[in-house]
Amino acid sequence: MLTLARVEAAAARLAGVAVRTPLLENRVLNERTGGRILMKCEGLQHSGSFKFRGAYNRLVQLSPEERRRGVVAWSSGNHAQGVALAARMLGIPAAIVMPSDAPAIKLANTRAYGAECVLYDRYTQNREEIGHSLAAERGAVVVPSYDDHDVMAGQGTIGLEILEDAGARGLAPDVVIAPCSGGGLIAGIATAVQALRPETEIYTAEPAGFDDHARSLKAGEILSNDPAARSICDALQAPSPGALTFDVNRRLLSGGLVVTDDEVRAAIPFAFDVLKLVVEPGGAVALAALLAGRIDARGRTVAIVLSGANIDRAVHAEILAKAPAARL
């Protein structure tokens, strides 16, 4: 079960290990939206995304024998880096199955953290099969990227920190929005936030074509994305909500917000020009939803998660070169 106690236990394991990322506020963003926008900056987390939290919380609980045999994971790149770094810190061998078209920075960093990268074709091969057979060969533990209660609990520490840091300023979020792929980040956050402040509305943010959560939440059952869908958000391409994550999310979420790739392409230059932060496409969808007016922030306190910042320089430059200058 995913409970507040489990998230709090994760927070105790991560204390002094994970970065206590800042909860930033920006004058221009507040003016633009009419609300108080609190940005949880997980791009500043170890490995450049929130994924380190869940990975470390899972790996640190492995037995000495499991640690010796190593771990296997599959990931478009941020869970890869999170697992690879946590494994290095704990002295655990790690093999990660990654799409061959993952951003170069994600592949390079995963290798730099000492993990073995096994590449596959995102559109023709099944990464889960590759991962499971690798794990079976080696007797290694599979570390899921979202459908695992300890992974979700690790990501949920973000919810605790949002409430604590907002509270220290005399604020409490009326709304929380987080990027969503398999649903582990939002499930962890929702578990923490709903337990401590049940009146908070919690929304996923997803790219168009990968809006499986928005549709599944509305339908009350797990729906999948069209396999032909494509998006600039390389980190948010899970085929459907996870079984364990959806069991949480169907109960705790208020709904799902959906943004176009063009809206993401506008949020990244806003982050550069105004927020002075690097954000990757998948990490920018909650910001994009806010800037695109998907939710009315006027008079409300809205916490958004900027969930990752692992973007290739050339992709970033191309997005910025094509975007009009951000207005102040």
Place this chain on the structure above:
Amino acid sequence: MLTLARVEAAAARLAGVAVRTPLLENRVLNERTGGRILMKCEGLQHSGSFKFRGAYNRLVQLSPEERRRGVVAWSSGNHAQGVALAARMLGIPAAIVMPSDAPAIKLANTRAYGAECVLYDRYTQNREEIGHSLAAERGAVVVPSYDDHDVMAGQGTIGLEILEDAGARGLAPDVVIAPCSGGGLIAGIATAVQALRPETEIYTAEPAGFDDHARSLKAGEILSNDPAARSICDALQAPSPGALTFDVNRRLLSGGLVVTDDEVRAAIPFAFDVLKLVVEPGGAVALAALLAGRIDARGRTVAIVLSGANIDRAVHAEILAKAPAARL
């Protein structure tokens, strides 16, 4: 006189007005340098640089009559934005003399804050003459960018925050390094830090060719830069230390660190790839000094100021395109 009390009074005026910018730490930067590096992120301040602090602290003390007549300032762009924004917040008309080759983002933002921009040629015209005659015409108050005790006191609040936020983590800086042009930022910081922790070593960071502080501190007298000097650091081109700032800095600083433009060109991609922060050239010189090994950080706690983040997209993209990938 610039005293701790004056900096503390500035902090009281800025409380709830300026951003309490985060003091970030990065695992990779710590590993690379062997120290605990605390980064004071003033790019996240209102107007994208520390300059808002000093400008607001000066302007908020103007009389109703002075406020009505307005203010005049000259600046390469960050003091311009700081004054323009503080003036807008306080309902004060502002005219700013800016070089015609200032970064486009600095000109656009200064205008967006509602200030009148008067352009001059950085290499053939005298901005102080233009500014003084404008102020005389209008009966406006001149707001110096560094040689003013209230401006320095405002910037000095950064020193207070570094000590407080480091202290909250059980740390105290052995060394503080800040970018330096006219010397107001470092004078304010040094006044606060030396009063509270006299054993701290405090260093300026300057670009080669504009190393007037490094040389003046060594000589014990104010020395000027060669007017033919050029640097990518558009914000750090004051001709010599200020009279008031040098009076403080000659007593309180340990020395000056100097970096090449190429070292700045390496620090900006490091900030993007690893720190996930936008930094402008002048804002990156303390980071560049650290990465270039100008100071031995091993076993020490070193606070550096990332003082500004107002950089044109195209300049940023060009610097990143030419730089090798940052190693983790």
